[in-house]
Amino acid sequence: MLRVENLHAYYGKSHILQGVSLFIGEGEIVSLLGRNGVGRSTTITAIMGQVAHTGSIVFRGEDIGGLEAHQIAQRGIGYVPENRNIFPTLTTRQNLLLGEKKPGQTGRWSMADLFELFPLLRERADFPGGVLSGGEQQLLAICRTLMGDPDLIMIDEPTEGLAPQLVEQVGRLLQEIADRGVSILLVEQKLTIALKISKRVYVMGHGKIVWDGTPQELRADPQIRREWLEV
Amino acid sequence: MEILFFSLFNGILYGLLLFMLSAGLTLIFGMMGVLNFAHASFFMLGAYFAYQISQFIGFWPALVIAPLVVGVAGALVERYGLRQVHKYGHVAELLFTFGIAFVIEELVQMVWGKAPVPYEIPQSMKFTALTWQGMNYSAYRVFMVLISVGIFAALYLFLKRTRVGLIIQAALSYPDVVGSLGHNVPRIFMLVFGFGTALAGIAGVLGGNVLGTEPAMALQLGTIVFVVIVVGGLGSLGGALIASIFIGLLTNMAVSFDIPFRGFFEALGVSPEAMGTGKDLIDMTSSGISPILPYLLLVLMLIFRPRGLFGQRDV
Numbered sequence: 270m271l272r273v274e275n276l277h278a279y280y281g282k283s284h285i286l287q288g289v290s291l292f293i294g295e296g297e298i299v300s301l302l303g304r305n306g307v308g309r310s311t312t313i314t315a316i317m318g319q320v321a322h323t324g325s326i327v328f329r330g331e332d333i334g335g336l337e338a339h340q341i342a343q344r345g346i347g348y349v350p351e352n353r354n355i356f357p358t359l360t361t362r363q364n365l366l367l368g369e370k371k372p373g374q375t376g377r378w379s380m381a382d383l384f385e386l387f388p389l390l391r392e393r394a395d396f397p398g399g400v401l402s403g404g405e406q407q408l409l410a411i412c413r414t415l416m417g418d419p420d421l422i423m424i425d426e427p428t429e430g431l432a433p434q435l436v437e438q439v440g441r442l443l444q445e446i447a448d449r450g451v452s453i454l455l456v457e458q459k460l461t462i463a464l465k466i467s468k469r470v471y472v473m474g475h476g477k478i479v480w481d482g483t484p485q486e487l488r489a490d491p492q493i494r495r496e497w498l499e500v
Numbered sequence: 501m502e503i504l505f506f507s508l509f510n511g512i513l514y515g516l517l518l519f520m521l522s523a524g525l526t527l528i529f530g531m532m533g534v535l536n537f538a539h540a541s542f543f544m545l546g547a548y549f550a551y552q553i554s555q556f557i558g559f560w561p562a563l564v565i566a567p568l569v570v571g572v573a574g575a576l577v578e579r580y581g582l583r584q585v586h587k588y589g590h591v592a593e594l595l596f597t598f599g600i601a602f603v604i605e606e607l608v609q610m611v612w613g614k615a616p617v618p619y620e621i622p623q624s625m626k627f628t629a630l631t632w633q634g635m636n637y638s639a640y641r642v643f644m645v646l647i648s649v650g651i652f653a654a655l656y657l658f659l660k661r662t663r664v665g666l667i668i669q670a671a672l673s674y675p676d677v678v679g680s681l682g683h684n685v686p687r688i689f690m691l692v693f694g695f696g697t698a699l700a701g702i703a704g705v706l707g708g709n710v711l712g713t714e715p716a717m718a719l720q721l722g723t724i725v726f727v728v729i730v731v732g733g734l735g736s737l738g739g740a741l742i743a744s745i746f747i748g749l750l751t752n753m754a755v756s757f758d759i760p761f762r763g764f765f766e767a768l769g770v771s772p773e774a775m776g777t778g779k780d781l782i783d784m785t786s787s788g789i790s791p792i793l794p795y796l797l798l799v800l801m802l803i804f805r806p807r808g809l810f811g812q813r814d815v
Contacts, residue, residue, distance in 0.1 A: 317680055319676055319679075319680070337679065337686070338676065338679035338680045338685075339679045339680075339681075339682050339683055339684045339685060341680075342679070342680055342681060342682035343682050347680075348680040350676075350677060350680075354673075354674040354676075354677045356669065356670040356673050356674065356677075357673060358669060358673070359666060359669060359670060363666055366663070366666065367666055367667060367670055367678070367681060367683075368681055370681070370682035370683075372663055413681070414681065417681055417682050
């Protein structure tokens with residue numbers, strides 16, 4: 270579904286991505302793990318067309334490397350940024366409505382649907398996004414992207430800084446997304462959720478993919494975990 | 501008392517004109533991060549186009565056509581100029597708009613000359629609409645207030661109630677996120693730029709015949725408009741409205757009430773006779789410093805509250 274090959278990106282003079290290659294299959298959940306600053310977020314912002322890069326990014330047979338973010342989104346890739354970026358002056362409902370690429374878009378998800386899954390959001394429907402808690406904003410950010418019915422959703426550190434109860438809710442949402450046949454590229458630092466739901470795992474270090482395999486293999490390899498993941 | 505009401509009215513009127521100019525500027529800045537130095541030049545174009553069009557088919561068609569032409573010109577400048585410059589960063593954009601301002605001023609001088617053009621209030625509006633507290637309020641000025649308030653209401657409803665309005669509000673905080681949700685942000689930028697310059701155009705059509713239509717008008721008002729958006733808070737429409745009205749009232753009141761500073765200095769124990777070179781300062785009145793009051797406000801604001809009244813971020 271998505272094939273990235275030899276991706277390079279720079280911030281000024283620093284060479285952030287040094288030839289990243291990865292692959293995501295139809296309906297697959299893949300995690301991109303690694304410590305802070307190794308280039309995980311840059312990898313997905315580059316895929317989303319928001320960072321200048323070289324290398325090839327092919328989505329469903331089409332090279333999307335030179336497209337703008339909105340064109341990439343229109344082709345079916347969704348992106349949930351790490352800092353959530355909920356529109357603070359708009360209500361929860363309006364935030365969700367802006368997730369629709371066309372007004373009244375129908376697909377796998379509807380607002381009623383998402384309110385059903387997360388009554389928390391329904392309670393907050395008419396509150397400005399800025400007053401929601403961090404966890405509520407995280408759920409809202411993911412749901413907002415789902416309103417556009419992506420076929421692949423890239424989510425950057427969804428459990429960062431959340432209370433355990435909300436981490437569990439986010440985990441439940443990820444499972445629901447997978448159950449409806451949407452592919453997921455999950456960027457994480459912690460292993461808890463990632464190893465539970467992923468089918469395959471990439472580990473990043475210093476701007477490159479340094480390891481890939483299944484969650485079972487990663488569990489069985491303390492050496493890799495110590496070298497690239499544990500803080 | 502009548503002076504108070506009269507200068508209140510004129511202050512609000514001037515403030516509303518300033519708002520129409522600054523609304524577009526603050527939206528453009530909030531979304532695109534571009535401080536458009538040429539914004540007041542589009543205001544000037546509005547006035548000149550209205551003058552020219554009203555020569556042929558009268559003021560009323562000009563009121564509609566001139567802002568449309570200005571808006572299209574603005575959209576084209578964004579699409580084929582600013583968008584190309586964007587990748588070189590904000591300094592390049594700033595210099596680009598600076599250049600556009602000079603180009604427009606030169607073009608205006610080439611076509612219409614350096615002297616003011618006789619753009620006048622339409623005959624049908626030259627009567628006294630109401631007399632209140634012994635002062636006459638001209639129909640055209642009342643009409644200006646009504647149009648400005650109408651535009652503010654329409655703008656407010658558009659931003660709060662329509663989908664495009666919501667997208668614009670969202671793009672004021674996080675344009676990148678709006679793009680990654682599948683909305684064509686460059687197109688929205690172009691529309692906002694065109695719309696903002698069209699608003700400046702309307703201000704030009706309405707204000708050109710009261711304030712005078714001449715090549716220097718852009719620079720004159722342009723600097724005050726920057727004061728408005730800094731004081732109101734960059735990117736904040738509500739802030740721009742309040743700051744516009746406040747500056748309108750401030751400058752008008754300072755002229756109408758012409759408060760002498762002499763008493764103030766004497767109360768401080770400074771005797772004017774004892775002063776040598778500073779004597780002129782002591783003899784000044786508030787109307788004398790009225791033109792610099794907005795800039796004084798700008799300086800104070802930057803020192804004490806750099807994000808302005810309602811700004812989300814510092815200047």
